[in-house]
Amino acid sequence: MAGYDIKKLVDAGLSHFWSESYGQLYQTLGRLVEQGLAVRGEDSGTGGRRRVAYAITEQGRSEFRAWLKKDFEAPSVRNEFLLKFFLASRGEVAEVRQLVLGYQTQQGERLAEYRASEALLRGAVEGGPWPDELRHALGRVALEDGAEESAARGRSTQQALILLLTLRHGVHSAEGRLAWCEEALSALEALAVETARGEKV
Amino acid sequence: MAGYDIKKLVDAGLSHFWSESYGQLYQTLGRLVEQGLAVRGEDSGTGGRRRVAYAITEQGRSEFRAWLKKDFEAPSVRNEFLLKFFLASRGEVAEVRQLVLGYQTQQGERLAEYRASEALLRGAVEGGPWPDELRHALGRVALEDGAEESAARGRSTQQALILLLTLRHGVHSAEGRLAWCEEALSALEALAVETARGEKV
DNA sequence: TCAGACATGTAAGTCGTTACATGATTCA
DNA sequence: TGAATCATGTAACGACTTACATGTCTGA
Numbered sequence: 065m066a067g068y069d070i071k072k073l074v075d076a077g078l079s080h081f082w083s084e085s086y087g088q089l090y091q092t093l094g095r096l097v098e099q100g101l102a103v104r105g106e107d108s109g110t111g112g113r114r115r116v117a118y119a120i121t122e123q124g125r126s127e128f129r130a131w132l133k134k135d136f137e138a139p140s141v142r143n144e145f146l147l148k149f150f151l152a153s154r155g156e157v158a159e160v161r162q163l164v165l166g167y168q169t170q171q172g173e174r175l176a177e178y179r180a181s182e183a184l185l186r187g188a189v190e191g192g193p194w195p196d197e198l199r200h201a202l203g204r205v206a207l208e209d210g211a212e213e214s215a216a217r218g219r220s221t222q223q224a225l226i227l228l229l230t231l232r233h234g235v236h237s238a239e240g241r242l243a244w245c246e247e248a249l250s251a252l253e254a255l256a257v258e259t260a261r262g263e264k265v
Numbered sequence: 266m267a268g269y270d271i272k273k274l275v276d277a278g279l280s281h282f283w284s285e286s287y288g289q290l291y292q293t294l295g296r297l298v299e300q301g302l303a304v305r306g307e308d309s310g311t312g313g314r315r316r317v318a319y320a321i322t323e324q325g326r327s328e329f330r331a332w333l334k335k336d337f338e339a340p341s342v343r344n345e346f347l348l349k350f351f352l353a354s355r356g357e358v359a360e361v362r363q364l365v366l367g368y369q370t371q372q373g374e375r376l377a378e379y380r381a382s383e384a385l386l387r388g389a390v391e392g393g394p395w396p397d398e399l400r401h402a403l404g405r406v407a408l409e410d411g412a413e414e415s416a417a418r419g420r421s422t423q424q425a426l427i428l429l430l431t432l433r434h435g436v437h438s439a440e441g442r443l444a445w446c447e448e449a450l451s452a453l454e455a456l457a458v459e460t461a462r463g464e465k466v
Numbered sequence: 467t468c469a470g471a472c473a474t475g476t477a478a479g480t481c482g483t484t485a486c487a488t489g490a491t492t493c494a
Numbered sequence: 495t496g497a498a499t500c501a502t503g504t505a506a507c508g509a510c511t512t513a514c515a516t517g518t519c520t521g522a
Contacts, residue, residue: 128352133360133363139341139346140343140344142282142284145337146431148333148337149430150278150282154423154424155333174339218460222358225453229350230351236445240441241438241441255422258422262418
């Protein structure tokens with residue numbers, strides 16, 4: 065694959081849980097070649113429109129397999145919303161509430177996006193063809209087609225299922241955060257009521 | 266507050282959703298002073314044990330309030346687990362399953378930690394005193410005490426509630442991810458069964 | 467007395483983004 | 495014909511981490 069393709073693949077299919085910039089990508093490809101984990105194929109095309117295809121080496125493949133088995137770090141420990149929420153703890157309850165409402169909206173929108181993409185993918189999991197939107201976006205990644213041979217059909221289904229499941233992960237996350245919003249809003253509500261009563265007494 | 270205190274505060278109370286390193290911290294404090302958003306107080310103490318207290322300026326305070334109201338970016342778009350999960354999509358189902366099992370364990374442990382901290386905090390929300398563990402950790406942040414005056418009790422309760430809610434956010438997130446694990450595992454199970462049947466036929 | 471916490475800072479380096487430069491090709 | 499897309503790359507910068515340097519004070 066060429067760098068451009070990788071970028072397209074990531075943007076199209078993995079954008080809700082991963083991102084790469086060209087800067088990072090080309091530099092990394094260069095480093096992989098230096099380390100013998102990938103080889104740079106011949107340039108095809110000319111001038112600004114030439115393509116450089118990279119291929120993984122045997123060493124690269126085994127390194128990759130080792131990496132897959134290695135521990136992943138726990139999902140990020142930096143949430144700007146929660147930081148603001150915490151730092152607002154001495155301010156007015158109303159302001160804190162506003163903050164949570166904004167978060168609720170944001171997560172609600174996310175959830176809607178995930179659900180829309182999810183609907184698109186359902187078909188391919190049932191052994192049907194990949195939806196055009198995705199086929200186009202993931203184009204050069206050479207998705208296996210579900211039509212012909214049994215083994216190929218199995219692989220295709222598996223790929224579709226896994227892509228679908230990454231989306232489902234987003235759905236579950238967003239749902240969890242929305243459930244939290246409900247809880248937080250009613251807790252703040254209760255606090256406001258209590259405070260008001262306290263002031264009267 | 267001094268840089269050291271801020272670091273302690275973040276490590277003790279915010280560690281599950283934020284982190285700062287000394288390098289970042291002292292450099293940032295310096296920049297804030299340059300920009301007139303904070304002032305550097307006199308050094309107290311001598312030699313290696315001196316303390317430098319920083320205080321926010323009026324300008325800093327208004328900048329801070331503006332920042333609180335500004336949009337936060339959606340929680341991070343980089344999840345190493347999901348990347349591995351996606352990239353494993355052409356491998357054996359059994360390996361993918363292993364990956365998910367690891368994630369399940371990790372998230373289960375996280376959930377247990379959150380629940381433990383949560384129990385600690387419950388008391389303070391009920392208007393009781395801050396638990397010693399937290400009082401010590403958050404020490405210099407000058408937590409308001411819930412004992413005396415009505416207004417102070419209100420503020421203290423609010424602070425405790427908000428800290429508790431940040432923890433609850435972690436609980437909801439972990440629960441959502443664990444629910445996903447269940448779903449993913451049974452989907453992979455179904456796939457394996459189907460594939461086996463396909464091969465026999 | 468001596469390990470460990472206290473406390474501040476700097477330097478080096480990694481990781482990642484944005485902006486830019488270059489130039490071919492496609493298509494309205 | 496000219497804007498958009500294709501495609502590769504570099505340079506500059508900012509955010510962040512790790513490691514180090516320095517010296518003091520506390521408590522077992």
